[in-house]
Amino acid sequence: MNYPVAEQQFAAPAAPAPAFIGQGTAVEQSRAVAEVQAAVIVARQFPRNEALAVQKMRTAFRQQTLAARSFFRFNRGDGNVNGETIQFARELARCWGNIHHGLNELRRDDAAGESEMQAWAWDLESNERASTTFVVPHVRFTKTSGRKPLEDPRDVYENNTNNGARRLREMIFSVLPDWYREQAKEVANYTLENGQGDRPRSQRIADCITAFENLGVTVQQLEENRAGRTSEKWTNLDLAQLQIIxxxxxxxxVTVDEEFPQQHVTAAEVVQQHAEQAATASAAPNSSWPKARTPGSGATS
Structure with a gap:
């Protein structure tokens, strides 16, 4: 007697591979793999000289222009936020050597108004790699108009780059030694405070005032920002901090209004000012009243 054979269940077939890969894509994939392998081999054959890296770093951050671009400052809440810029981090990576870093746009969704980005840094010698993936909304926040959507491709690109620079800076710092970073900060701060020793301090103060006048900041605002000290009493540290600002x-x-807020007059000050003006007016003689005639001063017939 023949029995019916049970129906066999088979797994679903795997997704078919792409039918065609362009020659340009294949060449680019092979080139990327070969480039990474070559970079690792070169890094192992020519390891970094830490003493030479420190020397290069000190030479670089003794330059006034680089030291001025190494720090940032902006207001947040009731305090100030200070730190190192992406230019500072990139220069450290260049001097340290055998470090690759970059910022990639993985996906852009114009319908959702956001981009998926990746920032990464890789030490080719120690094989230490740090990366982070994050989403950047296509919006810009301003105090006047609030949330403003970005539609122009150039605005979207600049917004993604600005947001990615902060993540890239942290990735570079994570693969660099802390002592190396701290030494670079000390050299850059010293350059800001004393790097223009060939110019008299009075000339540096005058140049600082001129630079801020071009930004719409008065001398009075600068002196109030420096704890009420007059310009002739500014120290080298004051000048360095003003240069960072x-x-x-x-x-x-940061904007001028955020760093140098306008002084608002209170209601009590207005009342006091009116009272002082009234007191001054009552104490002064009123020239519009007719003068009293003295006897014999009238006209004779």
């Missing part, structure tokens, strides 16, 4: 304003990290 000026660079942050030029880069758009």
């Amino acid at each position: 000026a660079e942050s304003i030029r880069r758009g990290e």
